[in-house]
Amino acid sequence: MSPYCLIFEKACHLLVELEHNAYWAVRKLNFHMQAAWEKRLLQLNELDKFRLQTYENAKIYKEKTKRWHNKKIMECHFELGQYVLLFNSRLKLFPGKLKSRWSRPFCITKIFFHGAVELENESSRNQFKVNA
Known part of the structure; x- marks a missing residue:
């Protein structure tokens, strides 16, 4: 044993216990690894669809705004001396x-x-x- 563990014996055990509890919690939460992976993949696909839909909506909005703006512009014809x-x-x-x-x-x-x-x-x- 190291001198540190001899002096601070409870601290060493506490760290090992905490490490064991953390390992146990991670193992319990990730027990169904395949199901968690499929769920995450589904979430990423939904996020990708949402992003593409957002790009499409922004494109439609820009086209409508451009058409409205161009409709409001009056064409001017200038002549000499005017x-x-x-x-x-x-x-x-x-x-x-x-x-x-x-x-x-x-x-x-x-x-x-x-x-x-x-x-x-x-x-x-x-x-x-x-x-x-």
Whole structure:
């Protein structure tokens, strides 16, 4: 026997008893190993079906949302010389509570084939391109 076991004899026995009780409980719970394995496999299959169904539902939701959004978009046709308002999408924080995100009317000077337009400021004659 080691000197530790001689001094702390009850502690050694207590550890062995605890280890034996833990082993007994694990053995009792896992007595039907095949049934537990089949049940776990069934749970994993159900979880996989649930995950696939969730992906399918998310796909359907995205398609419906896209159709609804595309239906709400109005198609704009611009012509040369037409006056338009410019939407400032970068204006996130503004000092005035009721400050508008739309800027003064600009005149369209050129229309590009890919959808961009060239606008001209009437007062300063500055020209710049924006996405239509």
